[in-house]
Amino acid sequence: MKLIDYAKNIGLLATIALMTNVNIVQAAEGPVDKGITLQPAASEVAHDIASFHNAVLMPVMVGISLLVLVLLIYVGIKFNEKANPKPATFTHNVPLEIAWTAVPVLILIFIAIFSFPLLYKEDVTPAKFDLTVKVTGNQWYWSYEYPDADGISLTANMLSEEEAKAQNKPFQFATDAALVVPVNKVVRVQITASDVIHSWALPAFGVKIDAVPGTLNETWFKAERTGTFYGQCSEICGIRHAFMPIEIKVVTDTEYAAWLASHKTADASPVQLAQAQ
Ligand SMILES: [Cu+2]
CATH class of the missing domain: 1.10.287 (Helix Hairpins)
Structure with missing residues (x-):
């Protein structure tokens, strides 16, 4: 063999x-x-x-x-x-x-x-990437920006136990704003932090990269199937380090286009994952 x-x-x-x-x-x-x-x-x-x-x-x-x-x-x-x-x-x-x-x-x-x-x-991000997302680590939540898409921005806070239960999502992984990306597309991830060092880690995509204040790190992923994927901050960053999970929703091209359109018209408030479905 x-x-x-x-x-x-x-x-x-x-x-x-x-x-x-x-x-x-x-x-x-x-x-x-x-x-x-x-x-x-x-x-x-x-x-x-x-x-x-x-x-x-x-x-x-x-x-x-x-x-x-x-x-x-x-x-x-x-x-x-x-x-x-x-x-x-x-x-x-x-x-x-x-x-x-x-x-x-x-x-x-x-x-x-x-x-x-x-x-x-x-x-090294492949020369031909399809979209860029900027990830910022904060004590203690993640914020996401889509510079190519009119600068859509999201703030992802962990759901409380009651909220997670109500939405039938895993507590301590689910957030109030998933990062939404299209399937089979190369996503360039640029990452930094606003306060202390965090680390953006999504094991299913083989991604783990430090978020360092004053530095822009870069990595990439290309999700090969749709679904919801969970990761966590992987750099001890303070008392609520364990409570800044990462939720990524990988959707089809059509769903992604619809999601983008709904955000261009919506206000900049945090986005519920449900809206992406
Ligand atoms: Cu952190």
């Missing part, structure tokens, strides 16, 4: 394992209770991250752990006081020392061969 097929199969198993665990609202994707693996990928970069994790990092980690375990057991059996009553007194072994320096370097180079192109892919 080719390396990549192997990765896909593992990814599929992980997805099935996750699906059985999903207990947040249907058609919404985000962290799940007792989830122990990566969230199902919804962008090419997220698929690549999953393949890298499953096909490169996992074998390396498992291999090293098993090797160390076997060595420990071997040493424990062969060189304990009973089996080896007269210990050797040498202190150096040059070939061995060269080997245990060189082998980790080779392992790191092997990992880098796969991880550097992936890092570059995540970092």
